[in-house]
Amino acid sequence: MTTTLLICEKPDAARRVAESLCDGGKLVKHEKRGISYYEIINPQDRILVCAAIGHLYSVDRKEGSTRKDFPIWDLTWKPRYLLGKNQEHVRFWIEQIGQVSREAERFVNACDYDIEGSVIGATILKYACNHADRKAKRMKFSTLTKKELQEAYTNLTDRLDFSLVNSGMCRHEVDWIYGVNLSRLLTESAHEHGGIYSTLSTGRVQGPTLRFVVEREREISCFVPLPYWTIDTTVEVHDAHLPAQYAKEKMDRRSEADKVVQECSGGAGAIGELESQESKIPPPAPFDLSTLQREAYRHFGMRPSHTLATGERLYLEALISYPRTSSQKLPPSIEYRKILQGLSEQQEYRDKARSILGFTKLRPHEGKKEDPAHPAIYPTGNVPSRSLEPVERKIYDLIARRFMAAFGDLAVRQSVKATVSISGHIFYLRGIRTLAEGWMDLYAPYARIEDVLLPKLNVGDAVKMVDIRSMDRFTQPPPRFNPSSLLGRMEDHNIGTKATRAEIVETLYKRGYMTGERIKATPLAFSVIGALRQYCRKVIDVDLTRELEEMMQEIEHGRNRRELVLVQAIDHLRSAVAELRAKSRQIGEELGEIIRQNTQEQVTLISQCPKCSSKLSVVRNKKTGKRFIGCAGRWEKNCTFSLPLPQLGKLTLLKRFCPKCGFQLVQTKSRGHRPMTSCSKCFSGERPSSSKPTAQSSKMSESD
């Protein structure tokens, strides 16, 4: 009996794979040090299913070099437990997989079928299973349903997908070498020449993405609105008051608008022409990841990273297909009818799914985008075995309805345009109505198009001007990015991958380069991009990043080699690092100044000392380490004013003031707790019980 070892990407996936492949045999769950693996004893073979926890190996500097060596050009793959704090548990996973692998003669990478899954599986097979990657096979699947997993196990590929593995490994290597060298350079420049330490980061994709945000901020900051005028009118036709649109939508001169108002005020006319047009609107394409992320942001305000994480949970529960896909195609092999039958078993989709099942031919409307590895995101038709969390329910609902909408008929809308001439000026009355809802009914409530109805009109009908006025308007600045539109911009420029873009956006938030849902670049972002732009433009150059991206895609298609791409990337970077190092003093001084200002802003209150009017700031007691609000006039004016602060959690000074006493509010955030907003002066807060001063803080206030 042959023993086969399957490597899965996550414990949940391993459980599902094990349960699906246990075909009339015996399934045993083994557990050591809290890490489980599965043993399936089928009549014909024995299968061991081990799980990873994402990447167990990562890129790092080669043996022999230390943290002091810089720049770093030599790299190697190491187990993650050697690389960072709190990674010790990874050692146990690797040891367990290594131990289990000794029992196996056949090896299979059963991680998700994409670049990351291929790299996770290949590195584990190579380093933990004694170079088993050379003889391993690949299991390809898009859903974790029993049927598909069984088919994938029966139809294993002969060897690993090395082109995908090499492309993925190359991406990790290039990103690491860019990230570590450039980030280190910025951080150390600020530390050495700016006299302040703060972790600064940039990278191959991070830099150009941040540049988009900074450039948009610059445009907004320097935007001068230009005036223009529109004409707002109400006309009376058949006793109905309707808004009419002036033929020239925008007027650049006030005098021109005033003239129209003057000439048409109280005027009358007749309907001269009636135009009616029917338009057929095709169903939207099924979801690829980016479109799902955009739609989830539009309807639920969910950040792209949150949508991806939720999608992955649904995938692990076998409720939807693999979400990291760029495809908008639904091949017949996914079995539309079965999926729709599954959906018809869920009450909320019953009627609509049944109506689609009644169609003589099922042919989904598809988009242009393709992905050789996976189809578009679709529901598997499985009924959720547990009650879904609200966010999971939302994403599932969106995907299920979008899938059904793809089979819908064209929606038909009729627009009517009536032309009216009053005092020689042309106005339009516009109406629009839906003649056939088609797919819109299947995609409700996410397809919302409102009708504007007009009364029945005929040529020659009398029209009376009831109200006419010119409206002062100003051009608008370009809109700020939000997490979803920033992701869209990255996609348009082909930088990053569908799997990494959302994470990069989150990193930019974490590093303090941008804030808010409507993204605002911080002074630190301006400073970093300013320095990179001034001293080495190419590291934030979108074209260079895209070029590297394309080279990595060439590896994926077998048209380029990993080593060559890496050498080319290093060549680019070597000159950039040299240029930046030569200017590290200027860069460090500029960055140091901004970091210092930022830090100062974060701890200085807007409210002044009520005793001496000096600045108040958050300070720490050197002996006890406890924080409190102290007065800057302590040394000059001998002012002893102080106020207590909550001691636990991350403290933020809000730009809001206490409604009772007018003092600036503070907010503390602790893991697992709701944020607490409180006033240090009168102790009122949104969570009064916990915002009251503790005995310790009151004491501190007295002693300080």
Next chain:
Amino acid sequence: MHTIAKSNLDSAYLKWRTAFDSIPTKEFLERISNLPEAGDKVKEVARYLLKK
């Protein structure tokens, strides 16, 4: 950035002047410094010019 803002203000003033047939510089700057659509740097430059 203030240089770019100033240059944008200069070119916009010509368009404002045409749009309103004529508008004194002071009124233009005052309106700009109160318009929510105007950028921060533009407002700073406008206020600085008004003080000057």
